[in-house]
Amino acid sequence: MALCEENYALLLRLLPDLREMEGEYVACSEGHAELHLQVLEHSRYTSLVHLTYYFRQAGEQHPEPDAILRVYHDSKQLEVVELRQAETVLSAAPLYEVPGLSNKWQLNWFISKWLGYCVGAGYRFQGKGDVPQAELLAGLQN
Numbered sequence: 001m002a003l004c005e006e007n008y009a010l011l012l013r014l015l016p017d018l019r020e021m022e023g024e025y026v027a028c029s030e031g032h033a034e035l036h037l038q039v040l041e042h043s044r045y046t047s048l049v050h051l052t053y054y055f056r057q058a059g060e061q062h063p064e065p066d067a068i069l070r071v072y073h074d075s076k077q078l079e080v081v082e083l084r085q086a087e088t089v090l091s092a093a094p095l096y097e098v099p100g101l102s103n104k105w106q107l108n109w110f111i112s113k114w115l116g117y118c119v120g121a122g123y124r125f126q127g128k129g130d131v132p133q134a135e136l137l138a139g140l141q142n
Contacts (some may be wrong), residue, residue: 003108004077010073010115011078015125018047018071019125027123035123040068049079067111080107096109 014035015021019042027035038050048070052063066084071077 002107003105003112004072004079006097007078007104007108007112007115008071008076009070010112010119011069013119014115014123015049018049019073019128021125025125027125029118029122031093032121032123036063037125045074046071065114067114069111074134078108080111082105083107083110 012018014027015037016040021037021039022042023039025037027037027040029035033053033055036050036052036054040048042048048068050066050068052066054061054063056062063084067080068082070079070081072079079105
């Protein structure tokens, strides 16, 4: 539980306006890859977000790491729903029994390290003041 609370706090440092955000956003940090966010859904007590980098290889974009995260605003926790890494999908859904619980902890530990890295690197999604990715791309095409 403490790890999920830590992850929640780290995510909110990246996304302080999460509850007001909708759509897709890009955060930049000098000397680092662009961090992409897609807000998939909001409900009264939760949000579902997709967080990734996109790396170009052989003319195609590859997400790495690629995480779907459930944010519990009422209990101030974050848990991994799905993590894709090196073309491996690690779903957290059926992991509530042994040895799955240990695997779920490892997924949340990885997210903790990644979010900590992102915060330390200076990434931040401003939300209200940011331009959603779709608008940014439309502006570049005009």
